[in-house]
Amino acid sequence: MKxxxxxLNMRPCITPEAIAAVARAAEQAGFESFWGGExxxxxxxxxPASPMPPNIVFVDLNATVAFAAAHTRTLRFGxxxxxxxxxxxxxxxxxxxxxxxxxxxxFILGVxxxxxxxxxxxxxxxxxxxxxxxxxxxxxxxxxxxxxxxxYQGRYFAFSGVRAEPRPVQKPWPPLVxxxxxxxxxxxxxxxxxxxYGYALDLExxxxxxxxxxxxxxxxxxxxxxxxxxxxxxxxxxxxLARRYADLGVHRLILPPRGRTLDETLAAIARAETELLSGx
Numbered sequence: 250m251k252x253x254x255x256x257l258n259m260r261p262c263i264t265p266e267a268i269a270a271v272a273r274a275a276e277q278a279g280f281e282s283f284w285g286g287e288x289x290x291x292x293x294x295x296x297p298a299s300p301m302p303p304n305i306v307f308v309d310l311n312a313t314v315a316f317a318a319a320h321t322r323t324l325r326f327g328x329x330x331x332x333x334x335x336x337x338x339x340x341x342x343x344x345x346x347x348x349x350x351x352x353x354x355x356f357i358l359g360v361x362x363x364x365x366x367x368x369x370x371x372x373x374x375x376x377x378x379x380x381x382x383x384x385x386x387x388x389x390x391x392x393x394x395x396x397x398x399x400x401y402q403g404r405y406f407a408f409s410g411v412r413a414e415p416r417p418v419q420k421p422w423p424p425l426v427x428x429x430x431x432x433x434x435x436x437x438x439x440x441x442x443x444x445x446y447g448y449a450l451d452l453e454x455x456x457x458x459x460x461x462x463x464x465x466x467x468x469x470x471x472x473x474x475x476x477x478x479x480x481x482x483x484x485x486x487x488x489x490l491a492r493r494y495a496d497l498g499v500h501r502l503i504l505p506p507r508g509r510t511l512d513e514t515l516a517a518i519a520r521a522e523t524e525l526l527s528g529x
Contacts, residue, residue, distance in 0.1 A: 257285030354418035
């Protein structure tokens with residue numbers, strides 16, 4: 250079992266000092282990875298569709314990973330999740346490759362399609378056909394990461410005769426992890442993903458999602474054991490519960506934030522090292 254920590258780019262990790270301190274502490278405690286989520290824009294004033302108040306701070310994920318990587322040596326960094334459909338894939342391919350370079354190949358690209366229409370309007374992206382556009386974006390980025398005279402011709406994105414440097418350190422590209430709990434999300438994982446990430450799932454919900462992923466892999470002739478399953482568990486986690494997740498087929502548990510201040514977060518990391526990580 251691998252253990253990750255969530256909260257890379259949100260309170261208390263919203264200052265350079267806090268981001269560096271938590272990343273170093275996570276690495277020293279034995280965490281394998283550090284993850285963050287995002288929203289590019291939130292409704293102001295908050296609406297029923299908006300998941301949180303508008304003054305919640307999300308430091309840009311790619312910038313945060315690049316900064317935290319400079320303060321660590323072995324800790325990996327994951328986006329859980331980056332909203333792929335809010336971005337131009339040519340621009341994003343450059344950013345992801347650059348982050349993988351400056352982190353020396355320690356980047357895990359977790360992506361999803363998003364579901365807040367006001368956020369799409371804010372960045373000028375269409376809200377329809379999100380799934381097909383996300384899959385095209387992945388294929389377009391992979392062309393840029395691997396081809397000298399890159400070419401991609403799709404329904405939503407098209408280019409030819411271009412080259413984008415640098416290339417990712419990880420070959421042929423960083424691991425791709427999909428979010429989402431629908432049959433479509435499971436199918437995208439089977440076709441295009443190295444892994445899948447579910448947030449705030451108890452054992453029952455985790456088992457249901459794993460069953461859906463298995464079925465999708467069978468339909469698309471993908472060996473299920475090639476898909477790495479990451480879960481942020483719902484509620485407190487102890488060694489016994491961690492083993493029960495492992496028995497379901499979970500490969501990585503990403504612990505949710507346990508502190509609202511830097512001191513509380515550092516104390517929670519120290520407890521996790523003693524009470525959880527040392528037992529695996």
